[in-house]
Amino acid sequence: GRLMAAAKNGDEEAMESLTIEDMDTYSMISQRVENEDVYSIVDSYFMPYGMECDLYNIMGEILECNKVQNVLTGDSIYEMRICCNDIEMDVCINENDLLGEPLRGRRFKGIVWLQGNVDFEY
Numbered sequence: 001g002r003l004m005a006a007a008k009n010g011d012e013e014a015m016e017s018l019t020i021e022d023m024d025t026y027s028m029i030s031q032r033v034e035n036e037d038v039y040s041i042v043d044s045y046f047m048p049y050g051m052e053c054d055l056y057n058i059m060g061e062i063l064e065c066n067k068v069q070n071v072l073t074g075d076s077i078y079e080m081r082i083c084c085n086d087i088e089m090d091v092c093i094n095e096n097d098l099l100g101e102p103l104r105g106r107r108f109k110g111i112v113w114l115q116g117n118v119d120f121e122y
Contacts, residue, residue: 039107046085049111059109060084065102067095078102089114 006014032041044060064081076095080102081088091112093102102108 044084044107046087054114055111056114057111058082058084058089059107060089062102062104062106062108063088065104070094080108082108 003014003018007018029041039059042059045058046060047057049055049057060082061084062080063083064079066079068077068079069075070077078093078095078098080091080093082091089112091108091110093110100106
């Protein structure tokens with residue numbers, strides 16, 4: 001946090017330190033990925049997906065998971081609370097669109113349409 005703030009204010013030492021940290025991290029990941037699956041290295045991610053600003057490719061831990069019925073279509077829907085990069089979000093997905101069985105403690109990986117409000121006082 002402090003290094004990033006200092007770098008934003010033009011502190012060249014902070015910028016250099018952050019650059020070295022990034023290079024060290026890149027080197028470590030490059031070495032590990034030769035022998036490990038990338039999902040054993042990365043716990044979660046949150047990346048924009050496509051050209052629009054409302055689609056995101058995410059992976060995070062399932063904190064809560066409930067199976068409910070869509071009263072209009074009769075489809076089974078999973079309502080999940082996901083922790084992704086220390087951000088908790090609710091995700092709903094049709095059971096037919098899932099691979100595997102979502103359970104508390106497992107990870108969810110998918111492309112989501114993100115909508116709603118950010119609660120900064122949470």
